[in-house]
Amino acid sequence: xxxxxxxxxxxxxxxxxxxxxxxxxxxxxxxxxxxxxxxxxxxxxxxxxxxxxxxxxxxxxxxxxxxxxxxxxxxxx
Numbered sequence: 001x002x003x004x005x006x007x008x009x010x011x012x013x014x015x016x017x018x019x020x021x022x023x024x025x026x027x028x029x030x031x032x033x034x035x036x037x038x039x040x041x042x043x044x045x046x047x048x049x050x051x052x053x054x055x056x057x058x059x060x061x062x063x064x065x066x067x068x069x070x071x072x073x074x075x076x077x
Contacts, residue, residue: 015048027063
């Protein structure tokens with residue numbers, strides 16, 4: 001059964017607990033929100049999303065280093 005908070009458009013996904021590179025250095029993802037439009041600060045909480053949405057700048061991340069970030073500042077490690 002799929003988690004209702006999972007949005008995937010293929011196998012290339014990012015999920016809670018993954019380590020990413022942000023402008024503040026490497027950090028683990030604590031929470032993510034998928035937004036309706038790029039650079040919005042609030043959206044729908046998700047556990048996993050396709051990197052497609054990250055590349056569209058439609059995900060806001062809370063990181064374990066005390067920072068939050070728009071998708072445009074996140075990359076894969």
